[in-house]
Amino acid sequence: QQQVKQSPQSLIVQKGGISIINCAYENTAFDYFPWYQQFPGKGPALLIAIRPDVSEKKEGRFTISFNKSAKQFSLHIMDSQPGDSATYFCAASKKNDYKLSFGAGTTVTVRA
């Protein structure tokens, strides 16, 4: 039973468009929420992360929005580029706990 539910499973966006991926969790003990990016044949790599004390974090074209009361967080990819085509995983972990719980992943395809 996955502790972090991720949607959609896949999405296609035109170059320059906005990609939005959503994740939801139940465990209120989670206090660290990273997003990982994975290209085919490669291992996941940390893209951006947030803690519950802020509602939004932006790094370049990537933004995490966090809604603590709804227990939801999302990744927005602005001005999507073909090079952003990858699988994205949300994850969560508890304070001082090494273990990450991952969502099922979203495959993003950006069409030129």
Add this chain to the structure above:
Amino acid sequence: NAGVTQTPKFQVLKTGQSMTLQCAQDMNHEYMSWYRQDPGMGLRLIHYSVGAGITDQGEVPNGYNVSRSTTEDFPLRLLSAAPSQTSVYFCASRRARTDTQYFGPGTRLTVL
């Protein structure tokens, strides 16, 4: 730095065979872990270690053994391979008291 390295990249086993997946890191990270990635399931934690001589079970430990005799190496052993263990396996490492996990390139294992 080579980062996290994994060998082999690909492996085919017959049911009942045993093998060891190798993982090494040259970043002097205290924490190391093994995940398996299956379609629609995200990454699931198999075993992890917080230091040499210390290991613990993750979410899906059955059928796998680990040991951590050095800081650098964290091998994963399949004692009697089963078709259900067909998956892509990722090793990851992290420095203590930091959040970022670094993943290796993965081993694709097929059990016939």
